[in-house]
Amino acid sequence: xxxxxxxxxxxxxxxxxxxxxxxxxxxxxxxxxxxxxxxxxxxxxxxxxxxxxxxxxxxxxxxxxxxxxxxxxxxxxxxxxxxxxxxxxxxxxxxxxxxxxxxxxxxxxxxxxxxxxxxxxxxxxxxxxxxxxxxxxxxxxxxxxxxxxxxxxxxxxxxxxxxxxxxxxxxxxxxxxxxxxxxxxxxxxxxxxxxxxxxxxxxxxxxxxxxxxxxxxxxxxxxxxxxxxxxxxxxxxxxxxxxxxxxxxxxxxxxxxxxxxxxxxxxxxxxxxxxxxxxxxxxxxxxxxxxxxxxxxxxxxxxxxxxxxxxxxxxxxxxxxxxxxxxxxxxxxxxxxxxxxxxxxxxxxxxxxxxxxxxxxxxxxxxxxxxxxxxxxxxxxxxxxxxxxxxxxxxxxxxxxxxxxxxx
Numbered sequence: 001x002x003x004x005x006x007x008x009x010x011x012x013x014x015x016x017x018x019x020x021x022x023x024x025x026x027x028x029x030x031x032x033x034x035x036x037x038x039x040x041x042x043x044x045x046x047x048x049x050x051x052x053x054x055x056x057x058x059x060x061x062x063x064x065x066x067x068x069x070x071x072x073x074x075x076x077x078x079x080x081x082x083x084x085x086x087x088x089x090x091x092x093x094x095x096x097x098x099x100x101x102x103x104x105x106x107x108x109x110x111x112x113x114x115x116x117x118x119x120x121x122x123x124x125x126x127x128x129x130x131x132x133x134x135x136x137x138x139x140x141x142x143x144x145x146x147x148x149x150x151x152x153x154x155x156x157x158x159x160x161x162x163x164x165x166x167x168x169x170x171x172x173x174x175x176x177x178x179x180x181x182x183x184x185x186x187x188x189x190x191x192x193x194x195x196x197x198x199x200x201x202x203x204x205x206x207x208x209x210x211x212x213x214x215x216x217x218x219x220x221x222x223x224x225x226x227x228x229x230x231x232x233x234x235x236x237x238x239x240x241x242x243x244x245x246x247x248x249x250x251x252x253x254x255x256x257x258x259x260x261x262x263x264x265x266x267x268x269x270x271x272x273x274x275x276x277x278x279x280x281x282x283x284x285x286x287x288x289x290x291x292x293x294x295x296x297x298x299x300x301x302x303x304x305x306x307x308x309x310x311x312x313x314x315x316x317x318x319x320x321x322x323x324x325x326x327x328x329x330x331x332x333x334x335x336x337x338x339x340x341x342x343x344x345x346x347x348x349x350x351x352x353x354x355x356x357x358x359x360x361x362x363x364x365x366x367x368x369x370x371x372x373x374x375x376x377x378x379x380x381x382x383x384x385x386x387x388x389x390x391x392x393x394x395x396x397x398x399x400x401x402x403x404x405x406x407x408x
Contacts, residue, residue, distance in 0.1 A: 020131035022190030043234030085353035106320035129164035144352025159255025160238035186236030242270035263303035281318025294334030
């Protein structure tokens with residue numbers, strides 16, 4: 001969808017704005033945003049909890065004390081190189097026996113193969129999730145597979161416009177392919193500036209759907225916020241995604257979200273799912289409304305499955321970037337514990353390790369334990385545990401460890 005109106009002022013603003021900041025919606029795109037039932041007077045509204053543009057109320061001083069404590073900093077990185085799956089390219093060359101396969105590339109990037117079609121969720125192949133090449137959170141492990149070895153992709157699905165989900169160099173590389181881009185309202189302004197043709201954009205509001213190669217993709221609600229520039233308004237939507245294939249395979253990608261009761265509605269309308277990809281990392285008691293703890297992520301998985309421990313949960317949004325105060329391995333451990341408590345099936349692949357959710361076996365070994373930092377002897381540091389993140393509810397919406405670049 002091409003923008004229209006105020007062309008000259010918009011072009012002038014773009015010349016002064018770094019490319020990585022993208023572009024603000026204008027013209028007909030902005031008019032469509034204003035017509036959305038989820039858009040308020042000045043911004044999109046979350047389904048529950050504080051509005052997305054609510055100013056932070058937590059103590060930045062207290063957060064800084066936690067974040068920059070020496071032992072806590074040490075625990076936020078692995079002690080040794082993260083083990084990657086080494087035969088990803090060869091594995092992907094063979095079609096999935098069940099018709100459904102997921103390959104977690106790290107953080108929230110997942111390649112989903114469904115009934116002969118291939119979807120790439122939130123692809124971030126860049127070295128940093130930042131608008132700058134010299135600063136910002138840097139990858140803790142290489143991408144398991146170069147983009148050039150990934151093979152054809154039918155659709156690129158973006159959950160929202162933060163830097164760790166929408167990566168400029170990755171999008172520019174994908175712009176030269178034949179893939180369609182399925183995105184929330186407003187995000188198309190960024191992609192058009194970066195060279196994606198308007199006729200390859202499928203820009204959706206919550207509960208709107210599009211079809212690509214027999215797959216039905218639906219934008220579903222999430223509780224988060226948006227923005228790339230230093231003064232970005234909440235004019236681009238954030239979403240989770242439900243996908244259904246012609247054979248009946250169904251998957252769900254949460255994007256970034258706080259826990260909310262709407263997961264039950266999403267499951268009732270679009271589930272149950274063969275697999276859910278659920279955000280369980282980069283949580284903190286300082287921003288409890290916009291990210292989920294592992295315990296909350298498992299609760300969301302059960303809600304999406306109609307209250308049953310059905311399907312497979314794939315934990316995402318962890319292990320690749322250092323974005324929160326908790327120890328590096330804690331999301332993995334928390335997810336494993338939560339799954340054990342409720343008897344849920346959880347997939348724990350190394351980055352780059354393909355698996356078929358409906359097969360008899362999925363990766364289940366806690367691989368991170370071999371490279372996690374052990375607590376220092378006599379340490380008094382109190383890491384942010386999943387339980388603590390639920391108990392302490394000091395609201396800091398829209399603020400996180402790298403709020404200066406608005407990346408989470």
